[in-house]
Amino acid sequence: MLKYRIYVKILSLILVGLVMGAFIYIYIYSKSYPIPIFHRVSLDAKMRFIRDLNDKERFDTIIIGSSIGLNNIQGIVLEESSEKVKNVINISALGLKMTQLEQLLKLTSLFPNAKRLIHSAQFEDFSKTPLFKESDIDFAKNYIDLGKNTISLRYSIYTFKHLVEFAKHHWEWQKEHIPNNTNFCLAFDRTGSVPLHIYGEDINQRRYHKPPPLLQGEENFLALERSAKLLKDKGIQFYFIVEPYRQPMLDEHKDLSAVMDKFSKRTEAILMRNGGKFIDLHKKMHLSDDYFVDREHLNNKGSVLTAKEIGIFIDDSE
Amino acid sequence: MLFNSYEFIFLFLPITFFIYFYLNKKRLTEASKGFLVFASLFFYSWWNIAYLPLILISILFNYVIGNQLSRYEEKKKCCSKKALLTFGIIANLGLLGYFKYSDFFIENYNTVFDTDISLLHLALPLAISFYTFQQIAYLVDSYRSETKEYDFINYAVFVTFFPQLIAGPIVHHAEMMPQFANVRNKIKNYHNIAIGLFIFSMGLFKKVVIADSFAVWATKGFDVTEKLDMIQAWITSLSYTFQLYFDFSGYTDMAIGIALLFNIKLPINFNSPYKATSIQDFWRRWHMTLSRFLKEYVYIPLGGNRKGEARTYINLFATFLLGGIWHGAGWTFILWGALHGLALMIHRSWQKLGFKLHALIAWFITFNFLNITWVFFRAKKFDDALKVLHGMFFGTLALPTPLESKLSFLKQWGVEFGGAWLGEVKKDPKIAIWLLSGFILVLAFKNSMQLRDKFKPTPFYMTATILFFLSILLLYRKSEFIYFNF
Numbered sequence: 001m002l003k004y005r006i007y008v009k010i011l012s013l014i015l016v017g018l019v020m021g022a023f024i025y026i027y028i029y030s031k032s033y034p035i036p037i038f039h040r041v042s043l044d045a046k047m048r049f050i051r052d053l054n055d056k057e058r059f060d061t062i063i064i065g066s067s068i069g070l071n072n073i074q075g076i077v078l079e080e081s082s083e084k085v086k087n088v089i090n091i092s093a094l095g096l097k098m099t100q101l102e103q104l105l106k107l108t109s110l111f112p113n114a115k116r117l118i119h120s121a122q123f124e125d126f127s128k129t130p131l132f133k134e135s136d137i138d139f140a141k142n143y144i145d146l147g148k149n150t151i152s153l154r155y156s157i158y159t160f161k162h163l164v165e166f167a168k169h170h171w172e173w174q175k176e177h178i179p180n181n182t183n184f185c186l187a188f189d190r191t192g193s194v195p196l197h198i199y200g201e202d203i204n205q206r207r208y209h210k211p212p213p214l215l216q217g218e219e220n221f222l223a224l225e226r227s228a229k230l231l232k233d234k235g236i237q238f239y240f241i242v243e244p245y246r247q248p249m250l251d252e253h254k255d256l257s258a259v260m261d262k263f264s265k266r267t268e269a270i271l272m273r274n275g276g277k278f279i280d281l282h283k284k285m286h287l288s289d290d291y292f293v294d295r296e297h298l299n300n301k302g303s304v305l306t307a308k309e310i311g312i313f314i315d316d317s318e
Numbered sequence: 319m320l321f322n323s324y325e326f327i328f329l330f331l332p333i334t335f336f337i338y339f340y341l342n343k344k345r346l347t348e349a350s351k352g353f354l355v356f357a358s359l360f361f362y363s364w365w366n367i368a369y370l371p372l373i374l375i376s377i378l379f380n381y382v383i384g385n386q387l388s389r390y391e392e393k394k395k396c397c398s399k400k401a402l403l404t405f406g407i408i409a410n411l412g413l414l415g416y417f418k419y420s421d422f423f424i425e426n427y428n429t430v431f432d433t434d435i436s437l438l439h440l441a442l443p444l445a446i447s448f449y450t451f452q453q454i455a456y457l458v459d460s461y462r463s464e465t466k467e468y469d470f471i472n473y474a475v476f477v478t479f480f481p482q483l484i485a486g487p488i489v490h491h492a493e494m495m496p497q498f499a500n501v502r503n504k505i506k507n508y509h510n511i512a513i514g515l516f517i518f519s520m521g522l523f524k525k526v527v528i529a530d531s532f533a534v535w536a537t538k539g540f541d542v543t544e545k546l547d548m549i550q551a552w553i554t555s556l557s558y559t560f561q562l563y564f565d566f567s568g569y570t571d572m573a574i575g576i577a578l579l580f581n582i583k584l585p586i587n588f589n590s591p592y593k594a595t596s597i598q599d600f601w602r603r604w605h606m607t608l609s610r611f612l613k614e615y616v617y618i619p620l621g622g623n624r625k626g627e628a629r630t631y632i633n634l635f636a637t638f639l640l641g642g643i644w645h646g647a648g649w650t651f652i653l654w655g656a657l658h659g660l661a662l663m664i665h666r667s668w669q670k671l672g673f674k675l676h677a678l679i680a681w682f683i684t685f686n687f688l689n690i691t692w693v694f695f696r697a698k699k700f701d702d703a704l705k706v707l708h709g710m711f712f713g714t715l716a717l718p719t720p721l722e723s724k725l726s727f728l729k730q731w732g733v734e735f736g737g738a739w740l741g742e743v744k745k746d747p748k749i750a751i752w753l754l755s756g757f758i759l760v761l762a763f764k765n766s767m768q769l770r771d772k773f774k775p776t777p778f779y780m781t782a783t784i785l786f787f788l789s790i791l792l793l794y795r796k797s798e799f800i801y802f803n804f
Contacts, residue, residue, distance in 0.1 A: 004775050005508045
């Protein structure tokens, strides 16, 4: 049995040591790993990616979207295939819905010379989902403003409060940022896109064959309308791309085909009303199954083709 | 400010602790008390500074009235002693009633008289129920000449002392004032610090890890009351039963632990209440300082058991009805209080008749009674409570398919087979483990006060304290204590 005085001193030392150790870990690693701002590693990793970009003024084209935006357009190919597009930044992240993307449009102010914004989407991005807290968006903007490999005391304290989640991000990032054969790969190319090198046996059969829920949230269409108006007011040309879908799935599930058709028509009408440009790549490209890693995500070959097609569309439109 | 917040644990508490003892070390005892009042008011204002004047006025008012009452004989008499006390109590209850019960009263008035008076929508000032009761007790004791002469700073420390300010324990001046006055309590006491840290960390663990985990299932169930089947309804009610206990006893442990750091011993508030084998036993173990207040300042003044059997029953019922109303302005709380009052009456007559139950059966009945009545305590509306209870007793029950051949006759009473059998548990198997752990923790383990008494400065307790403190890793979930609403 220890003396109480000694006991308290040892205990205090251990507790202070643990807290200091955790803080030092945070301070060192939050410089180079995504901190949990939105509490989803894909979007948080994208925030870190944007923070670390030099010369944000150079970007003239922003790609935005869910995994459909992240995986289905290769930014580098788009730069190479278009005469108008010079520098692309892809700020898409896994699982984002239209209502959330509307909130993330605030981030476009980080790229003052952006001339166009490409929203790559599918009807699944218009299902219901909770919104981000507005304060989180501002918090993310300030985080990005810190600059490459930099963390402030404020963000260190914030990360310390989310220590477990940060450690999880740290671990997940280690695992996911290396190019791999999963749909959740976060190995951004220099523009922030993630081409998927998934072929043959690596294809996730469940995602390849199983139809998704068909529910569409009305608030997403309203968000699209507002976004189109906002971009028009800002003088940014809005391109809305309906991405390809596996045709055999649509042939097999007529209800799915009907939802997609309706989605395409509704979004086109919204874009037309608000001065945006619209293209349905599914109807235009008729891609075979060789280009898909699941029902709607394209593999590397497919995302090269869509990027080229979008490049041509932009050149023709401007 | 919440005990389970980073601001409190890493800034407020250590800074207050060190400054308080530094001032005492420099023999600035009055300044140290003043600092403690300032720190406590800062702690209170962190929630909403708008209500700071309210608590200050309340303290000042009760101090003046209390002083008048305790030195009534020496002072100029404006009115009778009893009138002064009545005025003090009415003023306190008026303040509490205005903020807590106005809308409830208006709503019911509108319903009964078919009027359309607008609601006031007042935010309930934090801790108002607690500091009001505490000060009413002080006034009554001053009237009984049971208080000593206290200066304003001493009185302000007694009311505002931050560990107990927000949600109790409801302290008595007679147990607090001598402690604040004791010179030996002005020096850091490593024995108290060691135990205080242990109790505080255990309370933190109870709140952040256990109560907040049960809260997820309880909230989920009460949010969708109409769709609950039998299993879901029981999961919901049991989750709340455990959430409430671990939340409130966790808070109390933290309060007791913090107070010990300042060499102040707060009264025990919980003594393994879910081990109770009768409703009377339960109220001797649950929120003990509220029970003490109700007994000393409501039940006994009403006559207690001294005015005949019938009156005793009425007093019991009235006391618990008041206890229900104290918890909140709503018919669900009133019914909850009434049910407990009724149960105490039944228990009393049961005892009088000399019946005895096996301890296990007695525990089973008591626990289930509590579990059922907590549904009224938790539900926002009376209808919601009834729907949960309907789910618990008449909801769909699905049994495993293999039993169908033998028990198919149960179908006529609505029992189903296969499909939804333990669907909720299958979806989220953790709930079964948590509920089982909940029962084990409340029934088989020693409570925190028993552990406090056994505390020794050994590596075992040090490791336990450190492990409990790791709960801070979950503080980002931010949740208030349930009793902050009362």
